[in-house]
Amino acid sequence: MPTNIDDIIRTRRSTRAFTKQAVDLQIVREILQTASFAPSGTNTQPWKVYVVSGNKRDEICNAVSDAVRAVQGGNLEKKSSYTEVFPYYPVEWISPYIDRRRQNGWELYGLLGIQKGDKEKMHAQHLRNYQFFDAPIGMFFTVNKIMGIGARMDIAMLMQNIMLSAHARGLATCAQAAWNAYHSIVLPLLGASDDELLLSAMALGYKDKDAIVNTLKPPRAPVEEFSVWLS
Template identity: 55%
Template sequence: MDYQSVYDAITGRHSVRAFTPQTVEKDLILELLNVAARAPSGTNCQPWQVYVVTGDKRDQIVAEVCALHDAARLDASINEQHTESYPYYPEKWISPYIDRRRENGWGLYGLLGIQKGEKDKMHEQHQRNFRLFDAPVALFFTVNKVMGIGSKMDIAMMMQNVMIAAQARGLATCPQAAWNHYHKVILPIIGAGEDEELVCGMAVGYADTSATVNTFITPRVDASEFTHFVE
């Protein structure tokens, strides 16, 4: 095996926040998902369902969620009606995680020239999530509600496979937990059953290499900082 190609696909992947409108062929999406489905899962239960959303349905989701996102600025009760089905982030942040979060946020906003307190620009940039950063394809990953937390781990490994396989095929991706707040809107549109829970969304397409935002690459701490050898 050419390990360097595998390493390059992993280290070359990053969250892309500007896409071209170039179409992604259905056969290529199926190819990626077939490769990604080799991800491990507890007792091989393969708990994932994947909805590939394009065209009018994609545009409908974008329009409805963006409208809610705008309305929530004037009516806070809208946010109370649209909450995530499971807590992705902690209720209380501690160091070093909050420090990394802040570094990430201000690094991105700084690159885009958005200063602290510029709420309109922050809102617009946050809404780019719900416009899929102009990607032509949205993937929504769901799991049956009867499944446990381990199934979300299984889906996370499958999603990583999708992103690495996409990288190897010249595609770009951006995993998006932001969609989870609007699962009540999304799930009926994509035809998911009432027994399904939205785990995560993902933008898929071809990166706009001319976009400044795509030069933003997040840092990683060295493995020596989080690795513990127990002998």
């Protein structure tokens, strides 16, 4: 397990296959308490985190998986009712983002032996999101709609802290925006109020070390590509 902060950051990876090993909820509590030391604008701490396990986790996974299957099966009415409230991605892509996105997709599908155009297998892999890739713990992050865009930055920092703190404890995670389109199913099942907006979900559990999907290591651009140095 890495202990140096640079190693923790560099070796955290999105995990898309988990073992069934249960996670001690006390550890999850510690992770959340540590993660809450994330900075936030004027210390507003605008995050709300739902931790789901056991029957509640299964209930949400099953309800959303049913909806996703209906959408995948071509139910256009259903498709139009499941939309993201805030757009995570652009409507029209530009380089270099589209290139990186495509490369990521091809590498993921390549590892899984999914050929281009094999809709059935692509759908099956996408569906795995809605079982938290078998992780025993799911988390949902919401923000009060009254808050500005800045609060979403704060919550992203909390999420990164959770991912790093979990990794340092030998746990694995995958942030999941895939759930956002299904907020109309998820939020009532969580008992969330109307003023909450779903920002992301996250799977948490122990990594399946034998799963090929977990060997994916998306590269990063060198510093020169994303920084401008002025003096």
